[in-house]
Amino acid sequence: MRKLILCAVMTLVAVGAWAQDEKNTETVSGPKIVFAENKYDFKDITQGDKVSHTFQFENVGNEPLIISDVLTTCGCTVPQYPKEPIAPGKSGKIDVVFNSRGKQGVQNKVVTIVSNAVNSRARVSLVGNVLPAKSDSGVN
Template identity: 60%
Template structure:
């Protein structure tokens, strides 16, 4: 009886793994042209922005539920409607360097129904002081 219980447990475990693998193959997948952009030196107080282009390379519609930045100095905007398989969309991110100094790496997290549910993009810069 003990062997039967172990065999049944192993069978159930394999079935769960197989179901998860099938789901992963049929879901949405985010592919970015680039995951980061480096602006180099920018003057304190300067605002920079970049538009990250993503493509849904999966087999299901991509739904972005939220996009969150690491600080209030970075503001993202993203598509609220689903992105069909094979289609592209844009996530626009702006960074305000007011009150910042030195090397900055503003990370933005993209939360979605993709097989990898959290993706990251970043704006990199080196904030230098204003010269009068």
Template identity: 55%
Template structure:
């Protein structure tokens, strides 16, 4: 009987921890990576990453950072309510770039941990 009660209490504790972890805002992207394919040096391309706040509290995006000035993000400044959708627009300028490019974008918000999305492309150089 003690063993059954102990097992039950451990299971109940595990459920409580899972429920506690699920509280708060959660940013869930429809896609985490976007591939532009081949583009030509000098092209400017952009993609819209759509996300949903799948948590139970408003999501506030504090900052969206990139590793290069060639990548410019635009994000909502107002809170995203639980269950609502939002989008982050990422623009990439290929001027001076060549070959395969992988650009990570880090989203800092009031969610539990930072989230990362990325864009990739292959920049072709015209031989004139």
């Protein structure tokens, strides 16, 4: 009886390991965008400063990646992105500039990348704190 139970447990473990291996070896059908980082923390800046950052990505899928649009939460954040298809296994970049003029306090500027990827709406963000501008009142 003990041998029978041991045999059943061993079979279940082997089937579970095989099923897990099957999951890990699934290939992505279509393009898939993967970013090197999803968030950039620009720390403290002074109101009126501009922050720029480049988000690197790779197409880890098996078809060309086409970015159709990049959306931002306000006009203070301006993205530049590749208009040509990114081949499987190739990399690209999205440059983002945040203008802190008129902003103050903690900021979280989300950039949404719209594409033909299996993860069709990827998001990255710029976060940080905008300190008040120093006044030039001339008072000592």
